[in-house]
Amino acid sequence: MESQKPPNAEPAKRSSSIPNRLPMARRGLGRTGETIQLVTNHFKVSMHSNANTGAHFYQYNVSLAHEDGHPADAKDIGRKVMDKVHETYHTEMAGMSFAYDGEKSLFTIGSLPSKKLRFTVVLEDASSNRYKCTLNIDSPDDGSDRKRSRRPYHSKTFNVEISFAAKFPMDSIVRASYGQPSKHLQDAARVLDIILRQHAAKKGCLVVRQSFFDNLPRNFTPLGGGVLGCRGFNSSFRATQGGLFLNMDVSTTLVIQPDPVRDFLVSNQNVKDMYHIDWSKAKRMLKNLRVKTLHSNAEWKISGLSERTCRNQTFLMKQRNEGPDGDEVRSVEVTVYDYFVKHRKISLQYSGDFPCINVGRSKHPVYIPLELCTLVSLQRYTKPLSTQQRSSLVEKSRQKPQERMRALKSNKYDANPMLRSSGISISTQFTQVEGRILPTPSLKSGNGQDLSPRNGRWNFNNKELAQPTKIDPWLIASFSSRCNMKTLIQDLIKCAKMKGISMGYPAEIFTENPQYMRQPAPVRVDKMIGTMMSQFRRLPQFILCILPQKKNCDIYGPWKRQCLSGCGVPIQCIAPSTPVVNDQYLTNVLLKINAKLGGLNSLLTMGYCPSLHLISTIPTLILGMDVSHGSPGRPDVPSIAAVVSSRHWPSISQYRATVRTQSPKLEMIDSLFEPLPNSKDSGIIRGTLLDFYKTSAKRKPEHIIIFRDGVGESQFNQVLNIELEQIIEACKLLDEQWHPKFMVIIAQKNHHIRFFQNGSPSNVPPGTIVDNTICHPRNNDFYLCAHAGMIGTSRPTHYHVLLDELGFSADDLQQLVHSLCYVYQRSTTAVSLVAPVCYAHLAAAQVAQFIKFEDLPESSSGHAAAPVPQLPSFHEKVADTMFFC
Template sequence: MSSLKRAGNTLETDNGPKLADPPDVSPTLEDGATAGTVAVFDAPIHASAPTGSGSGDTTNQSGRRSGVDEIEPRYDPVELSIPPGNQITTPVELVQKLQKINDADATYPIRDDLRPSTTEVLTNHFEITLEPKIVFYEYKIEGIPSDKPKRLQKVFVDNIVNRVGWLVRNKDSFAHDSTGTIIAWKSLPIPTKVGHKEAGTNPEDEGRIWELLDLKHGEDYLHIDFRFVRTVNITGLLRYISTDPAYRDWDSNVWNLSPVVNALNIVISKCFIGDIVRVGANKFFVERSAATLGEIYGRQSRSLCTMRGYSYTIKPGMGKVLLNVNAKTSAFYNPLTVSEYLLDRNTFSNDYDRGRHLKGVRVYIMYTRGKDDANSPLDKDQARIKTIFDVSKLSCDKQTFKLMIKDEKTKQITGTEIRTVREHLQKNYSLSLSFPHLNAINVGSRTYPCWFAPEFLQILPRQIFRSTVPDNLTDSMLTVACKMPKENRLLIEAEGLGKFSLDLQSPPRSLKCPIRIDPRMARIHCHRLTNPLISYLNGKSATIDSATARWNLRSCKFLDTPLRKPQAHGRGYGQFHYSDLRYQVLFTRDLQNGNDLLDEYTTNIREQIGHCGVGRAFEMSWSALSGTTEADIYNALQSVVNDPTGVAHVVILITRSKNQDLYSKFKYYTDRIFGLQSIYLTEDANMRGPRLNKSGIAQYMANVMMKMNLKMGGINHSVHALRAQMATTLVIGADVTHPGPGSVSGTPSISAIVGSVGDTGGKFLGTLGLQKRRQEIIDGEHFTETIYRCVKNWYYHWTPRVLPLNILFYRDGVADTQYKTVLDDEVPHIKAGWTKFLRELKVNGVAVAPNTEVRITAVIVTKRHNTRFFPIKDEDTMKTNENCKPGTLVDNTVTSPYFQDFFLQSHNGLKGTARSAHYFVIKNDMNLSTTQLQDFTHNLCHTYVRATLGVSYASPAYYADRLCERGRCYLRKFFSPSSEDRKSYKEQKDKFEDQARIERGGLLPSERPLDYKKTKQDYADEKADRKKAEEWSDESVMAEIQTVWDADNTDQNTIARRDRLLQTMYWM
């Protein structure tokens, strides 16, 4: 490309160094918005942005807000009538079409049937109709650095689109995203004078490239090209949704749907109107919905508020193109001064966390810094916007920096002066600080800090809070977020869809793009499965109450309790003899009701152990923890295992309220170090105001007995209809949990795999494993070994011994883009594990029938999705929460046009709008019909071992999820570090970065010439230092984690206890 700076087409951005007081001219130019908001270089940030005078005056020196638009925390519900649903019927000939497809050609099993409709529901999908004969063209602006933040990329794209004449003239005919993809609904008329670069001579030749312009970026120029990518395959999409068996690319793993869906999402994104905040590609929030976050005790957060928002995406359904819109709620920073934020004690519990959550927040400098010219570059909006790097350990009257002294005439540097932030503001700008004790704010970098006083920095509005809200605000957040189904539906239709620019005349269409959106939620057919019959001891059954979706344990005893033995002589409990269930009680010293609580709890524990048939209660002792440190817990448990009268079957810890840190330590030491079964109870669970609710303790302990029986290796209940299938089928559940944004860098992911034992569905044994950080696919060698153990456990349960003929695999938490990867990289290890055990049997001389093979069916279970269903008729509605009744099943319209998938709500949502689980079959060697799999899964959801109700998704996947959570407890120091731990690991990484700089011979700013300006190579070196430091830090953290993970007690008695523990559902 020519390096000519084309007249009128050269756009300039600055990307200079961040110095102590001169401007930071990196182009962070948006109006406080997150990635996706349109911004233009020369548009003011705020109409009333504070300017002050040339001498540095500011509108308000007290640290109060000054001039920046503020989000007023308020709740303003939409009051509009709900339109009737849009009736969508799946054509009856669909199944006939599917039968014409050769199943052997398919990546996944083809749908074999649809459930007959028993009622209807509404779903948060809206029918999309494209303008007749519409053609979409995809173009790409190339040359924008892909390693830049999305926010900066969008600044580049917006300026190109707003400055290049022929793009400006055609803006009504295309939409674009933040990375340079343009979707046009006409072939863009590119002028002949625009330089053609390569690939084709026709404007519609795919891959043709034009030279567009050179974009000034710092000291360099970016060479920007314009490429025609493709004509978007809308015809293919329409044939796909019509379940056309003759369509060559009907299999979505042959034909990639993503380019078409992404293109339509970009087009839809052009349709927004009103006061919205764009976050990411397909999500927005409504400013007028801002609401205050507050504690249960009435203290309100000043720093954070919530906003209602909506996610949206195009979805190919059965016979229809659909727009899925779902409600979201997120926390946002209030536009305070940073000093107000730091003085807020109602949001974060300590100074370190308060400062940590400021990192990455964009702020606006509230005073003028230019002295010579009212139009100084220092005081343009671009230079006023900064990003906080860190909060100093020192206050503004103690934090110093080196100021370069210049000659007034020659502007040459004549020396330096050490100043505090406070002194600098007073001497240079005649500004005095109201809060000199507050810590200084660094908006530069670690090696080149740039210090400001917090009271003169304004947090820009509309910035999302990306971490989990503090524990003290969780209840308030849930109260705002959890809406009853009717209100949720109203908001989605009236407010969410209302932000799309629609002409509601018939037929409705967008005013900004050639797409028609029906404003009514889709009304579709569904089927309701019947409640299963629950099995208990001696053939007794429990019936599910349709009003509550629960059953009662009254007059029922657990299906199997290992401490119950047949009575040969004398009298026992009926025809059985019960062995002692030995337990010890530990408690913290802060119990509000002290001995009264302990008396009530232990009395009810004894009674319920006998009533539920778990065993014969044998209480060994009570003892108070001397404290809550790891050493206190270790010493207490050491006393338990050293008890001269014998080791307890179960250790019970009672605390005043749930303390996740104490809980995690307790479970780590009981599970991993001492091999003890454990139960954690709280006093708060039975408090009603200031008083102990003694009448509720018996029911509370009856629920605890379900845990107790599991820890003894027992089985609580079953569903009779499952047992024939499970007698020949090993059921597997698997999940992977990943470290969140608040975890220590280097923390790995944790996998959990569980396998059934017996035919009840009431007992699973599990295995944990560590794997590479953020890796979703389970390590193959570990997977094979775990499945081998699952098959072995299943085999030795039966008398006579028998191998499972089938393995049914429920895989939790996998995105649809990874279905094929699970099929290719995980499922083969199921067969490998089974085969390994088969070989072992043969080596040991066990006779195995020739040609013995296992049949594997694999199902992906997804709970975190955006599809919701709303009941229409009263008889389909739960009276207590307005949700659909449990058993609601949808297998049409919003499901795959070809493959076996369905949505099943097997539970009664307790709060908010219930979320159905989505099941997608990726392999079906067992040849289960869709109906059989749906019924089996629904029944399995009612075998969940710790509840007398159906749960929200298949219990094996749920158990794997819970086992992952137990793994997180073991590594809580890394997954959810305390402020002290987080600070320690940060300091360690900083030391590694210094070491990397020293090894390459790099210099600190204080070691360079006074007038030195950072070069491009300096930036690259610092980036490499940070990368190397991160690698070293991650290796160090992983070594520490491995030590914690493998820190098993080597005492032989402990090893025996641990082996027994692993033969139970100890994590439940």
């Protein structure tokens, strides 16, 4: 496949000029399928006929500074300052209401009296580490409440500058309602977003980007570990084919349970009492959280913990003694415990043996006994969740379609006073849209038998797999004593025979030595591998691993790494919850095993739609690309990029995966093309192209279809002009005269659009597609629910076609995407996302277990970024298999 070059020739270099491709426009709407009437959680935005359509939105830049001139950049201070500006200088601002984003931008309807305004405001009782605590001011030793009441309020002065930045007409909203284009529509939508968020913030809601969460008991659900799931709403204004809409949906975030600090720490660390607390971990957990003190009802931000216990931690207290020359003020050293017990007359039951809460600064600490502090409500929890917490969150966040609709109707978003005063109204009715139910793809099983999917499902009852494999020899490695091994083996072999898989009795069964069960997972795995290699001299074709508990137990990652990277043996891990498992469980296990060993479970009938026929006659490579990131609480964990590629053309059911680490939170894949001198590795794409050539009768792909997951609209141009350009350069590296045609499609699951059948408790049928009304006014996009939603409310996948050099019609393209949701080899159901992207998710998630990135030490923000750890390479015997299946 590679063109002939001199042995020492320089590799092709990337083009120095980055192209400027733009997302393609819609070519037309699809027509195939049965029509279905739906409603969606979009609410029409319009302006009253008597509104001043000639008015403008005015944008102003906001600058906040402390009295000493230093910028006031604390996250929670901006809204407080601007609320004070509105209260104090209402006349100077001509009585104008404004929408403030909490940071640098302010919007008004109509102009302010001047292009530049300057104000000075004073906030009293503002909670900040910049302020002094009662422990550091004059305090009588008798704890007199009368004298303590004379303390001045803590206050801070802020300088505010508001300067004109831009203006744009409000009539863009009116034009949008009539389907007319407007270059300022996105700007208008942003202003409306800010107006809604500001209204929520003034009501005391927690605002998280586009979502807001109220402090009502019914919104909270416990997840364990001192963490609550908090249900609220997500809102965004969207410009669509049908005009401007408010997309409103239910949203969930994580918050700290507002308990006494003691109770929270015991629950968070899952210990029986305070004496078992890991205080270094507690310090990291509590930092920057807000607490309210029981003795003063004041609110503070935690900066840390004291180094010594409450009984031993001292500070200098000013004390006034009466003498012949008048009052004498001197400083005496006193412990925090004695101060509160003897001077403040506050009884402390348990704080003496534990650190104090520090609400001051490092050089000027202010200590409060732990039992006097209670966590404030509606504080976000940003640390990684445990497996149990994550499962609980998913389970408790689900809502059936009708339940979700009722929740959305309860939100009074149309009562916003600023919107009403400007003549803007938001409908309270769900928007009606017309959808279509695409024809169900045709599938084949073994011996050419037809599989007949119904409601997105099918089964292999009395049918063999399309291409079953022969498994010999194979081994069992068991870390579990709960499983009935004899019955499991008999039932697995019997089920395999029914599916056409030739599978004899395992050559050996290895059971973990009980003396190692309490050892760390890597040690347990090493001992098992050592025993297997010493007693079974040759490599087996396959190993079945029985885990002691759920699949994501500690053994899973080290076991995968040893087998896939070290030994080169395909493996399947199972964790039966009962001693005897049923046929459906065994069938699902065999589907995965067969795919990993090179077999095929089912095949698409290529004559099903014209686009599939085109793919089967013209060599076509299909890529699925995704980047997964570390958990929100660990921004230093490397991101993992995965690219899966189709092989054995004309098949579109078999794939291989390439996985690389890259810098944390980097969304663009930076290793698609890396022309390094004297290196066989020129990036991910070179390997995928060579594999396609090798497995496809030495044919180069003339068409390359790319499915990219995990990017937002702001990154579409980067996918088109950076990632695609790397792929083109990789093609040139192999053959400068080779110019394949490309199709680039973005697949998005992280959105808040939902569809409902009005009056029906069920989810929309599998194959439901919508490409009108609420779709982009120009770009080529559509929503597809390929799967049958059995739990909660189905979330459609939002597909954006950025580039199509293949010239597919709307119907052909939509049916191709629908078909690729039926080639997922792990199950007998249609999946919600095209299979290549699902495989990329799986590959990234499984390989991430090779190195427990979450266990790496946290990097300090003040130090240079640590080098990205590299993943171990796959053994050559499994590198090209569907190990991720």
